Amino acid sequence: QAQRKPEVILHYNRNKGGVDTVDQMTAEYSCNRKNNRWPMKTFHGMVDIVCSNAYIMWIEKYPKWCEDKKSRRQLFLEELAEEMITPLIKRRNWSGLQKPIKTAMTLFGATPPAEKEPSRDKGRGFCYLCAHKKRIRGKCEVCDLSVCSDHSQNVCDICVGATSKD
Numbered sequence: 001q002a003q004r005k006p007e008v009i010l011h012y013n014r015n016k017g018g019v020d021t022v023d024q025m026t027a028e029y030s031c032n033r034k035n036n037r038w039p040m041k042t043f044h045g046m047v048d049i050v051c052s053n054a055y056i057m058w059i060e061k062y063p064k065w066c067e068d069k070k071s072r073r074q075l076f077l078e079e080l081a082e083e084m085i086t087p088l089i090k091r092r093n094w095s096g097l098q099k100p101i102k103t104a105m106t107l108f109g110a111t112p113p114a115e116k117e118p119s120r121d122k123g124r125g126f127c128y129l130c131a132h133k134k135r136i137r138g139k140c141e142v143c144d145l146s147v148c149s150d151h152s153q154n155v156c157d158i159c160v161g162a163t164s165k166d
Contacts, residue, residue, distance in 0.1 A: 025052045
């Protein structure tokens with residue numbers, strides 16, 4: 001009498017060629033990195049399978065895409081990675097990054113934030129119109145220099161005089 005195998009095993013045996021093909025495809029171009037943490041290995045394995053499935057679906061929908069190229073899958077994966085990371089690069093904070101990284105980010109279309117013009121005076125200072133020995137916080141709204149309350153009501157006496165002559 002022939003030994004009967006469970007249906008699950010028979011189904012696997014009929015389709016194991018597909019499993020081998022997927023394993024071969026993911027081994028050729030993998031995002032897996034050396035890591036001892038099993039959740040990361042699992043995540044990278046899932047990303048590899050998702051990318052393989054995306055490639056298969058893309059080729060089914062667009063069979064003529066890069067038909068003359070040898071490495072269609074590599075081109076697909078490069079374009080997929082670029083499409084996924086570009087929005088993140090464009091909104092990334094630039095502070096503290098090294099120059100080569102900033103240069104690479106500009107290649108992906110990210111624009112560096114506008115650099116703020118440094119203020120001439122920060123915080124408190126001495127009035128530039130008199131000999132006050134106390135530090136003061138008041139600043140002229142036009143020239144941004146420190147002025148005391150004797151010489152200013154939001155605009156220093158010199159700037160008031162200059163604007164009244166115009």
